[in-house]
Amino acid sequence: MEESRDSRVKRFLTSNGMVILGFIFILCLIALLAVGLVQNKAQSENFKYGIVFDAGSSHTTMYIYKWSAEKVNDTGLVYEIEACKVKGRGIASYRNLQEIPVYMSQCMGRAKDVIPRFKHQETPVYLGATAGMRLLRFDNKELVEKILSSVSSLFKSYPFNFQGARIISDAEEGSYGWITINYLLGRLKEKHSPKSLFWRKNESQSTYGALDLGGASTQITFVPVNETHTSSEMLKHFRLYGRNYTVFTHSYLCFGKDQALLWKMARNATQLQSDLLLEPCFHPGYTTTMATRKLYGSYCSRKFNNLDQGDTIRIQGTGNFLECQRSILELFNASFCNTYDCVFDSVHVPPIWGKFGAFSAYYYTMSFLNLTSEDVSSEEMVTRKMEEFCSTPWAVVNTTFADVNKKYLSEYCFSGTYVLTLLQKLGFTEYWNQIEFLNKINGYAEAGWSLGYMLNLTNMIPAELPPPKPFSRPTYITLMVFFSLLLAVVFILGSVIFQKSSHFWK
Ligand SMILES: Nc1ccn([C@@H]2O[C@H](COP(=O)(O)OP(=O)(O)OP(=O)(O)O)[C@@H](O)[C@H]2O)c(=O)n1
């Protein structure tokens, strides 16, 4: 009788213990899954794509960007997967509109191959045109409209989500270039560490300034300090990832590399007695001819038009760095300046400070001349290199760099001297070592306005910081370990009880 009561109690305890343990086991399993799911809810990869055509004055490039839709709020996760150079020159030089499909279709075809077919319809396509089209707009607004509408109709015939083709403003070009480099360098979303809170007043000091040198215009954009002389038109305000930024941005039309060269030669050609222009910025032994229609055909060089000249002029290099720099300096007119320090084109640039990223022709030129290394820390070093390079006979340059594009090669003496002079005029004389010449940043994407443009139009940089993850990493790990251990304990306990009970039943 005693024994049977004992066994009833044991049986009761065993069966209820098993139920309770089973219950705890299921709870732990649910908790473990819930913590894992909540934390990693957005981790499954769903890629998105975006296409931007950078229609510059010298040429057009199509960039394809790719990013994980769920991880988009993390810095630096948008990367460039394709850069396709459109054949021919910049869109502003298109005269035969029938040719537009011939030029653009190759890159659009590439986009169709690179982007998975089921993503085509949702992939936005943007075209932004810069200084070449701004210059054309002065002369022929109608042609500008025709070019943009031909490009638009072509793009609409593709399966992508076409979002428009337009001329972007000076301020957009500078600001988006600034956003691109700071986004890629991870400067916009630095952690709010106690140190950064301490330095809160100067928090935007951690951003890089942006220097872009194109074919027809150049931009400088940075966060100035204590600047009271800058006109409010040149200051732009952004709120990115919960922080306010006020940047100074200015674009100098005609101060791009190609237009500055044309302008300089046109200016020098006014004093010619014959059709021969001796050009100090070309190597000795270099000769070429140029149609006067081309020399004076641009908005930037037109005012020097010398009607007495024939259809062409002959150009002969003399390879003299000092003369070259002197003639470049004449382009920079400071005559409008009055009270404050000011630079060319009558624009007051706030005092330079902090780090700068220099890209486009700044980078192409300095990387060709081997002057991008951190060891090149002063203007004197660049000057010495330019003196030597400009005086090198063209025949030597041409054979030494046989595989370099001839147009670029013939102009690197000018480009290097121009970059040096432009940076001096912008106020970098004492700050040469603050400049980093950048191309593809951290392997993600090329520096330039196009990525910033897309980030903005797709609302990928929120004004406010995204909400933090539900659990911090240590809490997440602790919870996972705790529930896993509990699960193991419950499992072991359950097995022991089960074994004992089955023994008992026997
Ligand atoms: N390897 C290269 C590539 C380009 N260039 C020169 O760099 C200049 C600027 O190129 P880019 O930045 O592409 O200018 P665009 O965007 O076309 O011009 P903009 O921004 O003024 O519209 C051009 O004059 C081009 O001749 C160069 O010297 N070496």
Ligand SMILES: [Ca+2]
């Ligand atoms: Ca450009």
